[in-house]
Amino acid sequence: MCAICELKIEFNIGHPLALSVAVATRAAIDAGTLPESLVDGALSNVKMRMAAIDALKGLTARLEASKSASELQALPDFYVLLIEIGTWGFFHATENGFDPDITPEAPDVTSDNQADRDIVFVTSETTLRAVLDGRLSIDTAFAGDLVMLDAGAEHTAQLRAVLNDALPAEGSDASVWDDVPVQKIA
Template sequence: MCAVCEFKIEFGISHPLALSVAVATRKAIEADLIEAIDIDEGALAAARKRMAAVEALNLLQARIEDAHTEACLLDLPDFYVLLIENDTWGFFHATTEGFDPDIVPEIPDVTTTEEAKRSNIVIMSEAALRGWLAGRFDVEHAFRESLFVIDGPQIHADSLTRMFYATEPATVAH
């Protein structure tokens, strides 16, 4: 399992690109491309949402690990995944055994203008991640429509983009 992080970022939105991903997600829901995440109320609603988000991150992790050789995994840069519905952050650090479940990452740097210091962050909604994993659309559509956005130094963003293409579900509805 990847590390699931509880970051307290000091500005009102968890990542500057989260709003554009939220708008793209709403469009995809309205176009019936993906299903909205159920918004249950009640005392345990937040816990259920967090557990569902962690499950989605685990599914992503398994898909990435299954699609890549050990050498390819080790070539990946460390990266964060932000699921925007409830600000669930996952951190992915590859080892010879897959992604490290015990790592404690630093808070991602989401505001620096110095490219070399920027954290590698994949911003997406849980709804879009689940839709993609289910084969409802391909990764090209996800990036083109801003359902998935990668923020980080260009060399790492290119590597993570290739990772998603290599991780494409076998059956994608077009």
């Protein structure tokens, strides 16, 4: 699995694209494209954090199942930010899959020069879960600004191709991924 980062807590890092993704997510929820994520009670933040971590684990499993170790290692390192509670994942591939124990530096998300910024996917746990479940295609998510990628053209093309291979198309039979664990948080 990927390394789950405590960057928001330690470094107070957000991302400039987070607001755009949040607005698009709210619009998709209001339109019925995405489900409302209702978490109440004293442990709501803990539940939201656990759901975000679970979604990142699901993404990791899908990526690792869809590509060989050498194909994964050809990918650049990248971060994923799930905006609801500011949960970060860091994806660094090794010959055994993504390294769960790596402790990354805080990502550079503000440099004017794209080459100096770290690669970051910005999305919501709600969107990621819908994509993992096959209710929403990754292409539809990108087209609706439900997922945004802060990367140069070469890395964008490379990562989009991997996501298209790893994630089921909207309305497709997601059962092909039944052997890849994606846990639900109640």
